[in-house]
Structures are given as C-alpha cells and as structure tokens.
Amino acid sequence: MKLPVLYKIFKQDIQLIEKELKSSIQARSRLLQNASVHTLKAGGKRIRPVFVLLTAKFGDYDIERIKYPAVALELIHSASLVHDDVIDQADLRRGSPTVRSKWDNKVATYTGDYIFARAQELMTQIDNPLAHKVLAKTILEVSIGEIEQIKDKYNYDQNLRDYLTRIKRKTALLIAASCQLGAISAGVSETIHKKLFLYGYYVGMSFQIIDDVLDFTATEKELGKPAGSDLWQGNITLPVLYALREPILAEEIRKVHADMSHEELRPILEKIKKSGAIEKSMEVSNRYLNKAFAILKELPDTKNTRYLYDIAEFIGKRNY
Amino acid sequence: MKLPVLYKIFKQDIQLIEKELKSSIQARSRLLQNASVHTLKAGGKRIRPVFVLLTAKFGDYDIERIKYPAVALELIHSASLVHDDVIDQADLRRGSPTVRSKWDNKVATYTGDYIFARAQELMTQIDNPLAHKVLAKTILEVSIGEIEQIKDKYNYDQNLRDYLTRIKRKTALLIAASCQLGAISAGVSETIHKKLFLYGYYVGMSFQIIDDVLDFTATEKELGKPAGSDLWQGNITLPVLYALREPILAEEIRKVHADMSHEELRPILEKIKKSGAIEKSMEVSNRYLNKAFAILKELPDTKNTRYLYDIAEFIGKRNY
Numbered sequence: 001m002k003l004p005v006l007y008k009i010f011k012q013d014i015q016l017i018e019k020e021l022k023s024s025i026q027a028r029s030r031l032l033q034n035a036s037v038h039t040l041k042a043g044g045k046r047i048r049p050v051f052v053l054l055t056a057k058f059g060d061y062d063i064e065r066i067k068y069p070a071v072a073l074e075l076i077h078s079a080s081l082v083h084d085d086v087i088d089q090a091d092l093r094r095g096s097p098t099v100r101s102k103w104d105n106k107v108a109t110y111t112g113d114y115i116f117a118r119a120q121e122l123m124t125q126i127d128n129p130l131a132h133k134v135l136a137k138t139i140l141e142v143s144i145g146e147i148e149q150i151k152d153k154y155n156y157d158q159n160l161r162d163y164l165t166r167i168k169r170k171t172a173l174l175i176a177a178s179c180q181l182g183a184i185s186a187g188v189s190e191t192i193h194k195k196l197f198l199y200g201y202y203v204g205m206s207f208q209i210i211d212d213v214l215d216f217t218a219t220e221k222e223l224g225k226p227a228g229s230d231l232w233q234g235n236i237t238l239p240v241l242y243a244l245r246e247p248i249l250a251e252e253i254r255k256v257h258a259d260m261s262h263e264e265l266r267p268i269l270e271k272i273k274k275s276g277a278i279e280k281s282m283e284v285s286n287r288y289l290n291k292a293f294a295i296l297k298e299l300p301d302t303k304n305t306r307y308l309y310d311i312a313e314f315i316g317k318r319n320y
Numbered sequence: 321m322k323l324p325v326l327y328k329i330f331k332q333d334i335q336l337i338e339k340e341l342k343s344s345i346q347a348r349s350r351l352l353q354n355a356s357v358h359t360l361k362a363g364g365k366r367i368r369p370v371f372v373l374l375t376a377k378f379g380d381y382d383i384e385r386i387k388y389p390a391v392a393l394e395l396i397h398s399a400s401l402v403h404d405d406v407i408d409q410a411d412l413r414r415g416s417p418t419v420r421s422k423w424d425n426k427v428a429t430y431t432g433d434y435i436f437a438r439a440q441e442l443m444t445q446i447d448n449p450l451a452h453k454v455l456a457k458t459i460l461e462v463s464i465g466e467i468e469q470i471k472d473k474y475n476y477d478q479n480l481r482d483y484l485t486r487i488k489r490k491t492a493l494l495i496a497a498s499c500q501l502g503a504i505s506a507g508v509s510e511t512i513h514k515k516l517f518l519y520g521y522y523v524g525m526s527f528q529i530i531d532d533v534l535d536f537t538a539t540e541k542e543l544g545k546p547a548g549s550d551l552w553q554g555n556i557t558l559p560v561l562y563a564l565r566e567p568i569l570a571e572e573i574r575k576v577h578a579d580m581s582h583e584e585l586r587p588i589l590e591k592i593k594k595s596g597a598i599e600k601s602m603e604v605s606n607r608y609l610n611k612a613f614a615i616l617k618e619l620p621d622t623k624n625t626r627y628l629y630d631i632a633e634f635i636g637k638r639n640y
Contacts, residue, residue, distance in 0.1 A: 009348050026549040027464070027467075028464075029464075029467050029468065029471060031467070032464075032467050056517060072562075083429050083433055085429070086425065086426065086429045087426045087429055087430055090424070105406065105425050105429075106407045106409070106470065107407065109406045109407055109425075109429055110403070110407055110454065110463065110467045112429075112433075113403055113432075113436075114460075114463045114464065115461040115467060116433075116436070116463075117456070117459045117460040117462075117463040118460060120459065120460075121454045121456040121457060121459075123450065123456070124452045124453040124456045127449040129444065129447040129449070132444045132452055133441075133444040134630075136437070136439060136440045136441040136443070136444045139437045139440065139441075140434075140437040140440075140441045142437075143430065143436075143437040144347070144349075144352075144434065146430045146433060146434075147347075147349050147351070147430045147434065148349065150426065150430070151349060151351070166486065218544070230506075240566075276546040282512045294351045307544075314457075317331050
C-alpha cells in the first residue's frame with residue numbers, strides 16, 4: 001500500500017484537521033493572522049496529525065476528541081519552525097520565504113509564541129494529566145534542541161552521537177509524542193502507548209536521516225532550496241559525518257563557509273555523494289526503520305498496525 | 321503592615337522559591353544557562369510567586385506542591401520579558417542589558433522558548449486539568465498582548481479602552497492567574513478561586529498603571545532607565561492619553577520620535593507632569609484598587625485575607 005492510499009482512507013478526517021488548523025489560528029490582528037497562515041501553508045505533509053490519527057485507532061477513536069492533539073502537534077511543529085528560522089537566520093523554507101524574511105524577527109518571535117500558546121490551549125481539551133506531561137517534556141526537549149543545533153554549527157569535530165541526539169530532539173521526539181498522544185487521548189493502555197512512542201521515535205529518526213540525505217540527492221526543485229544547503233549553513237548531518245572520515249575530502253569540507261558561492265560548493269557535494277556516505281547514512285536509516293518494524297510485531301496484528309507499517313515503509317522509501 | 325513584614329512572614333518559603341527558580345533553569349548548555357540566570361536576576365520583586373503563596377493559604381497549603389505554580393508563573397513572566405525585548409528591540413531592562421543586547425536575538429528567542437517550556441513542564445506536577453486550562457488561556461492572552469503592543473506604538477489616536485486592554489494582557493491577567501492558580505493548586509473551591517482571580521486582575525491593573533505613572537515621576541536611578549522612556553519608545557500609557565486631551569500639549573506629544581534627544585524630550589515630560597495627567601491616572605489606579613478591596617470584603621475575614629489587603633495597599637502606594 002502506498003501513502004496516498006492511507007491518506008485516502010483518512011481523507012475526511014485529514015480534511016477536518018486541515019480545517020481545524022486554519023480556524024485555530026484565527027486572530028484579530030491581521031498581521032498575526034497572515035503570518036500564521038503563511039506558516040501553516042509551508043507545513044508540508046502533516047505527518048504529525050496523521051500519526052495522531054493512526055495511533056488513536058488503537059483505542060476509542062473519536063475524531064471530535066482526537067482532533068485536539070492532532071492540531072496541537074502540527075501547531076507545535078509549525079511554531080518551532082518559525083522560531084528555528086529566527087535562530088538560523090534562514091530566509092527560505094521549502095521554497096517559500098520564512099516569516100522572519102517576509103516580515104521580520106519581531107513578527108516571527110510573536111507569531112511563534114502565539115502558535116505555541118494556541119497549541120497548548122487546544123491540548124487542555126484533553127483532561128488527562130499524562131497527556132500534558134508527555135507534551136510538556138517534549139516541548140522542553142525540542143527547545144533544548146534549538147540551542148544544541150546552534151552550538152554544533154560548523155563544528156566538524158562532533159561525533160555520530162552528537163548528530164543522533166540532535167535529530168532526536170529536532171524531529172524524532174515530536175513524532176514519538178504524536179504517536180503516544182494519539183494513543184493516550186484515545187484511552188489506550190500504557191503497555192501499548194509506550195510501544196507506540198518507541199515506534200514513533202524510530203520512524204522519526206529514520207525520517208530525519210532521509211531528510212538529511214535528500215539535501216544531497218534531491219534536486220533544487222524538489223527541495224525548494226539549493227542542494228547542499230545544510231552543509232553550506234554549517235549543519236553537519238550524517239552524510240557529512242561519514243564523508244569527514246576520508247582525510248582528503250575532510251580537508252575540503254572543513255573549508256566550507258557561508259560566503260562560499262554555489263559553484264565552489266558543487267564539487268564538494270559531488271565528492272560527498274561519491275564517497276559512500278549516502279549509502280552508509282541510508283543503512284543507519286534502515287536500521288531505525290527495522291527497529292520500528294520490530295516494535296510493530298509486538299502489537300496485535302490488525303489493520304491499524306498494518307497502517308503504521310505502511311507509513312513507516314513510505315517514509316523509508318521517499319525520495320522527496 | 322508593610323510589604324517587608326509580609327515578606328518576613330513568608331521568608332522561608334520565598335527563599336525556597338528562589339532556590340527552586342535557580343535550579344529550574346539548570347541547563348547543560350552554558351550559554352543557555354547564563355542567559356537564563358541573567359533573565360531571572362533582572363526579575364525584581366517576585367510578586368507573582370508571592371501571590372501564588374498568599375492565595376494558596378486559602379486552601380491546603382503545602383509548599384512542596386505550591387512551589388510548582390509559584391516557580392512556573394515567575395518563569396512565564398521572565399520568558400515573556402525576554403521575548404518582549406526582542407519584539408521591542410529593547411537594550412535595557414531595570415538598568416541591566418537585555419538578553420538580546422548582551423547576546424543577540426537568536427539567544428533571546430531560544431532562551432525564552434526554553435524558559436516557557438520549563439515553566440509548563442513544572443506545572444504538569446499539578447494534576448488538575450483546570451489549572452492547565454487557566455494557565456494555557458493566560459499564556460495565549462499574554463502572547464496576543466505582545467502583538468497588540470507593537471500595533472499600538474506611536475498611535476496617538478487610541479483610546480482609554482485600547483490602553484486598558486493592553487495592560488490587561490501585559491500584566492493584569494498573569495497576576496490574576498497567579499492568584500487563581502495558587503488557590504486551585506491548594507484545592508480551594510470555585511467560588512473562592514474565581515474571586516481571587518478577580519482580585520488579582522484588579523490589583524494587576526493598578527500595578528501596571530502605577531508602573532506607567534512612575535515612568536514619569538520616578539528618577540532615572542529608581543527606574544534603571546531614563547524617565548519618559550515609554551513615551552520616547554512610542555508606548556502610549558495612561559498619563560499620555562490624559563495629556564493628549566490638552567490640544568496644545570497634544571501637538572507637542574505627537575512630534576515625539578525615537579531619534580529625539582533626551583534634552584528635547586524633557587520639557588514635554590515636565591508639561592505632562594503639570595497637566596494633571598498623573599493625578600487622573602492615579603485616580604484610575606485607585607478605582608481598581610478599591611475594586612480589589614471590595615472583592616476581599618466578600619472573602620472570609622481571616623489573616624490570609626488581610627495579607628491580600630496589605631499587598632494590594634503596598635502596590636497602590638509604591639513609589640519605585
């Protein structure tokens with residue numbers, strides 16, 4: 001089964017989430033409204049809400065209740081991107097100008113604060129203290145991630161563990177929380193929602209590694225920004241860490257800086273691609289995917305478990 | 321009774337809160353740690369925790385439980401100041417450089433995010449869904465306040481209601497929430513915690529009006545910044561709104577801009593002070609204070625109610 005099939009099965013509920021997302025950020029201030037809508041539009045595949053819906057299926061699935069965590073998790077993701085772009089001084093995200101570049105840092109700061117606040121207000125519709133504990137811990141880790149990311153920029157002496165910790169905070173934990181919160185909000189037992197958390201964590205790690213690989217292998221059109229942007233901005237991702245193990249190539253990589261032209265960068269990107277770093281990175285991604293599949297084997301073999309299998313497989317094979 | 325007496329009675333608990341505040345922001349990143357400590361140091365009188373403690377006295381007072389909302393509310397206040405300074409591009413707060421001026425906007429953005437996240441994580445120690453609803457709504461209103469404040473800058477055509485809505489979001493709601501959350505966390509009945517919310521709201525309105533008056537009447541040393549800074553930065557406060565009712569003075573006020581030297585500003589400040597605007601503003605402040613006192617009359621006449629009377633009176637008479 002391909003992901004589009006999954007989206008088709010959940011079509012009605014995904015459309016409802018999309019509608020709720022839009023209405024959640026209705027604001028009296030037109031500027032805030034525009035900046036918030038702009039943020040959500042840049043959002044992409046809504047995979048966090050999809051994970052909330054899929055995991056809620058393990059319990060008492062009521063879309064009128066499940067919509068709250070589904071919307072909240074997408075809002076938290078969006079808010080963190082708006083602030084990330086302030087911290088990264090990024091001008092483009094998926095081919096669109098960022099809030100800070102379309103407006104300014106001020107607008108980005110308060111738009112992010114507003115969307116964060118709205119998300120947490122929606123979550124209070126779920127009267128389960130555990131849901132709030134999980135969400136609060138996740139947001140805390142994500143906020144620490146924002147900082148670590150800065151600290152590690154252009155730091156070529158970091159190791160694999162630094163990278164894995166960073167993508168855990170940046171991506172995997174929020175996907176893990178989406179899986180766990182969908183389940184918790186639907187009254188799923190602790191044994192199961194903890195497994196779903198782990199499943200989400202492994203899928204999230206794979207998802208981010210593939211994202212980092214695509215920054216080398218996808219086209220500018222697919223990425224919405226030039227290939228190699230991560231390296232150019234000093235984000236040391238997994239392919240770069242493997243490429244750094246080649247002494248001669250490492251010397252070239254260490255000279256990369258933000259004032260470099262794209263023409264100067266291109267030969268380095270090519271060498272990284274040919275170094276085997278992409279394949280090694282994909283191996284790590286696949287190891288995480290297999291761990292996710294192993295978790296699914298511990299769950300009852302139902303249609304819902306198979307949906308989780310399908311979406312993980314889709315994520316593991318995506319090429320854009 | 322003076323406030324110092326009140327602080328003396330609660331001395332041990334206030335010291336505990338201060339210790340918990342410090343340990344709440346322990347972070348592995350040294351930069352984040354320094355920026356967070358710097359933020360808390362600039363904090364001032366800790367009136368939000370004091371209100372949490374005072375109102376918790378109406379119920380089952382257990383400092384080991386009450387410390388969570390007490391610390392959380394001070395952290396939320398601090399985090400909002402850090403982001404406010406990004407939005408206002410402010411370099412000084414109470415005589416100290418702001419995080420954004422000591423470091424930069426990036427550090428201020430993530431330090432604020434981190435402190436916000438930590439606050440909400442601490443609050444999850446309180447297993448009462450109502451507490452989370454109150455807090456989430458408050459943070460949402462505060463975040464909307466950040467934006468409205470920008471919109472109204474140098475807008476001399478706003479009216480009293482605009483100003484009152486602004487200070488409600490900027491100050492009064494968080495003090496109101498502190499009063500209500502202290503009570504809710506101590507298991508106080510709905511009738512009482514709703515009255516305590518209202519009490520906090522009225523006291524908070526008075527508190528901010530006096531703050532805005534002091535910007536004209538206090539010395540630079542007391543303020544930690546030149547007198548008249550609000551006007552200079554385009555913050556139209558209550559004294560300015562009253563002064564704008566004098567046509568000739570209004571013409572001069574409308575010419576104020578951020579590039580004006582302090583020498584040029586001083587005669588305008590003097591005229592505002594002599595226009596009766598300060599007295600009229602204090603009348604409004606006193607009206608709010610009296611409303612706060614009226615609420616207290618509806619509460620049982622105990623020692624704890626009298627503490628709330630004392631702190632409101634102190635706030636109403638403070639001159640720094």
